[in-house]
Amino acid sequence: MPAIVVEGLERTFDEVLAVRGVDLEVAEGEIFGFLGPNGAGKTTTVRMLTTLLLPTGGRATVAGHDVVKEARSVRASIGVALQEAALDPLMTGRELIRLQATLQGLPGAEGRRRADDLLDRVDLAEAADRRVGTYSGGMQRRLDLAAALVHEPRVLFLDEPTTGLDPVSRKTIWEEVRTLNDEGTTVFLTTQYLEEADQLADNVAIIDRGNIVAEGTPESLKAQIGHPHIQLQLAEGSVAEAEEVCSGIGRLLPPTDAKTILVEVENGAGDIARVVRALDDAGIAVESLELVKPTLDDVFVAKTGHHLPKDEEPEAESEQVEA
Amino acid sequence: MSELAVNMRVVRALGMRSIRQTFRRPQLMAPIVVFPTLLLAIQTGGAGGAINLPGFPPVHSFLQFMVAGAMMQSLMLAGNSGGIALAVDIEMGFTDRLFSAPIPRYTIVLGRLAGTAALGFFAALWFLAIALIFGATIHSGVAGALIAIALVTATAMAVGGIGAAIALRTGSASVVQGLFPLVLVVLFLSSAFFPNELMIQPAKAIAEYNPLSFVVEGVRGPIISGIDANELLDAVLAILGIVVLGLALSARALRHRLRVG
Numbered sequence A: 001m002p003a004i005v006v007e008g009l010e011r012t013f014d015e016v017l018a019v020r021g022v023d024l025e026v027a028e029g030e031i032f033g034f035l036g037p038n039g040a041g042k043t044t045t046v047r048m049l050t051t052l053l054l055p056t057g058g059r060a061t062v063a064g065h066d067v068v069k070e071a072r073s074v075r076a077s078i079g080v081a082l083q084e085a086a087l088d089p090l091m092t093g094r095e096l097i098r099l100q101a102t103l104q105g106l107p108g109a110e111g112r113r114r115a116d117d118l119l120d121r122v123d124l125a126e127a128a129d130r131r132v133g134t135y136s137g138g139m140q141r142r143l144d145l146a147a148a149l150v151h152e153p154r155v156l157f158l159d160e161p162t163t164g165l166d167p168v169s170r171k172t173i174w175e176e177v178r179t180l181n182d183e184g185t186t187v188f189l190t191t192q193y194l195e196e197a198d199q200l201a202d203n204v205a206i207i208d209r210g211n212i213v214a215e216g217t218p219e220s221l222k223a224q225i226g227h228p229h230i231q232l233q234l235a236e237g238s239v240a241e242a243e244e245v246c247s248g249i250g251r252l253l254p255p256t257d258a259k260t261i262l263v264e265v266e267n268g269a270g271d272i273a274r275v276v277r278a279l280d281d282a283g284i285a286v287e288s289l290e291l292v293k294p295t296l297d298d299v300f301v302a303k304t305g306h307h308l309p310k311d312e313e314p315e316a317e318s319e320q321v322e323a
Numbered sequence B: 001m002s003e004l005a006v007n008m009r010v011v012r013a014l015g016m017r018s019i020r021q022t023f024r025r026p027q028l029m030a031p032i033v034v035f036p037t038l039l040l041a042i043q044t045g046g047a048g049g050a051i052n053l054p055g056f057p058p059v060h061s062f063l064q065f066m067v068a069g070a071m072m073q074s075l076m077l078a079g080n081s082g083g084i085a086l087a088v089d090i091e092m093g094f095t096d097r098l099f100s101a102p103i104p105r106y107t108i109v110l111g112r113l114a115g116t117a118a119l120g121f122f123a124a125l126w127f128l129a130i131a132l133i134f135g136a137t138i139h140s141g142v143a144g145a146l147i148a149i150a151l152v153t154a155t156a157m158a159v160g161g162i163g164a165a166i167a168l169r170t171g172s173a174s175v176v177q178g179l180f181p182l183v184l185v186v187l188f189l190s191s192a193f194f195p196n197e198l199m200i201q202p203a204k205a206i207a208e209y210n211p212l213s214f215v216v217e218g219v220r221g222p223i224i225s226g227i228d229a230n231e232l233l234d235a236v237l238a239i240l241g242i243v244v245l246g247l248a249l250s251a252r253a254l255r256h257r258l259r260v261g
Helices: A042-049 A071-077 A093-103 A108-121 A137-148 A167-182 A194-200 A218-224 A239-246 A268-281 A296-304 B003-024 B026-046 B048-052 B062-091 B094-099 B106-133 B141-170 B173-177 B180-188 B203-209 B211-224 B229-260
Strands: A004-013 A016-026 A031-035 A057-062 A078-081 A155-159 A186-191 A203-208 A211-216 A229-234 A251-253 A260-264 A286-292 A318-322
Touching: A004 A042, A016 A042, A016 A057, A016 A203, A016 A211, A031 A042, A031 A167, A031 A194, A042 A057, A042 A155, A042 A186, A071 A078, A078 A137, A093 A108, A093 A137, A093 B003, A093 B094, A108 A137, A137 A155, A137 A167, A167 A186, A167 A194, A186 A194, A194 A296, A203 A218, A203 A296, A211 A218, A211 A296, A218 A296, A229 A239, A229 A268, A239 A260, A239 A268, A268 A286, B003 B026, B003 B062, B003 B106, B026 B048, B026 B062, B026 B106, B048 B062, B062 B094, B062 B106, B062 B141, B062 B173, B062 B180, B062 B211, B094 B106, B106 B141, B106 B229, B141 B173, B141 B211, B141 B229, B203 B211, B211 B229
Parallel strands: A031 A186, A031 A203, A078 A155, A155 A186
Antiparallel strands: A004 A016, A004 A057, A203 A211, A229 A260, A229 A286, A251 A260, A286 A318
C-alpha cells in the first residue's frame, strides 16, 4: 500500500488557486522529494497532507487514512517538522520533547525514555536543559526533527528542513534523514534546493505555480532531457582530429572554446575510458576531462521555462578527473 | 489508560507549559501581579477616605473593599495575557505542532485555559495574602477565602476563553495586546473599584448589568460582610455565562483557524 496517495488535490485562498489538482503517489519506505520555488504550493500541499489545512478539492490519504475524514488517524501516523521550526524559545529542549511525547499519547516513563534517547540521537543531550531560544539554527532544526520522531511515525513530513542552515548542519540533517529512511520511515521532503532533492530523494515531483510539472526518479527526470556529456580540455593536437576520434563514441556538442570539445555519451562515466583510450591511440593529449551530468535544475528549466532563484541553485554536478 | 485520562494529561501538560511560559516571560507576568498590586497600593493609600462616603458598604478598611477589585483586575489581565501567549504561539507556528498531534483540538484551548485558571488561583492567593499582611480581615474566614479563590480561579478561566477566542480568530498578539485598554474599561464599568451605589449614570446602569459586577460582589461579599447565597448564585451564573460565551467563541474561532490554515 502506498504511504501517500494524492488525487486532484486543490486549495483555493480567496479565489486564488494555490494548489491546482495535484496527483502524487509515494511508496512506503521511500524518500520523496517535493521540489519547487517559494510560492509554488509546496507548503500548502504539505499542510493539507498533515491535516493542518482543509483541501478545497480532491482527496488524499496518508498511511491509508483520509486526511479529511480520518484526520486524527493521519496525525497519529505522521511526524511533522515544518518550515519554520515550531519551537517555543522559552522551553528547554527536554521539556519540548516530553511535551511532544504527551501529545502523542506516550505514557510518562516511556515519554521520558524516548526524550532522552532522541536528544542523544540528535546530539543535543548536553544542551537538553537549556532554553531553545539559546540554540543555534542547526540545533533547533535537529530538536524539531527529534520531536517529530518521538512516536516513531510511519511517515515523516519535512518542510524545507535545511533552509537557512550552514553546509555542515545541512549535511547532518541529510545523514539523519538517510538513517531514518534506512530504518523504514517514509519521508516526504519539500525543498527548494535541487542538490538536496538529488542527494536524498528516491523519487521527485517538481511543482510550479500549483501544478506538478514533472515526476520520477532524479535519474529518469534528468535522462528525459538528455544524456551526460564529457568535456575535454586538450593539451595539444587539433580539435578537429579529436572530434573525429570522439564522434565514433558519442554525439558532438557545440564547443565552448578552441581547446574544448564536448561529447554527449549514453553511458556516462562508463564511456570515459573509451574516450581516453581512443584519444591516446590517436596520440592526442588531454589536459583535463570532466563528466557533466544534467542536473535537476536543467529539468526544472526544461519543465517550467525558468530557473530557481540564483541563490537557491546547487553547486554544478560534475565528476572531474585529472588526465 | 482511557481516552479521557489521556486527554486530561494533555490538558495538564499544556496548562503547565502555559504557566511556565507566563513565569518565564516578564511582560506576561507583570500585568497579572505588578500592575494590580501597584494600583491597589495607590488606590488604598490615596482614596482610603472613600469608605466614609454615605452609601459606601460597611467595611473595616478600603483595602478590605478593594482586594476583590484587585483580584478582578489581575484575572482579567491574566485572561488577556493568556490570549497574547496563544497568539504568539500561532505567530511562531507552535500551534501547528499542537494541531498536527493526534489530540482533540479542544484540549489545546482547555490547556491554555487551565494555565490561565492557575494564574487566577495564584492571583487570588497573592491578593488575599496582601490583604491579610496589611491588616484587612476576611469576614467569613477560611470558608470565605476559599469561595473567593474558587470564584477568581473560575472567572480567570472564563475570561481566558474570550482571550483565546480573540487570539484564535486574529492570530495576532498585537491585536490581543491592543485590547488591554478595553479590559480596563470593562473593569471600571463594574463595581470592581467603586460601589455601584455611588456611581452616576450611565456608568451605574452599565455596571449594574456588567457580568463582572456579579462576580465582584460574589468575591467581595465573603470578604467584607458574609456569605450570601443569592450573591454567590449570581456570581456563579455570571461566570457560567462568560464560560459559555468564551467557549462558543473559541470553538468558532478554532474552526475558522483550521479552515484558513
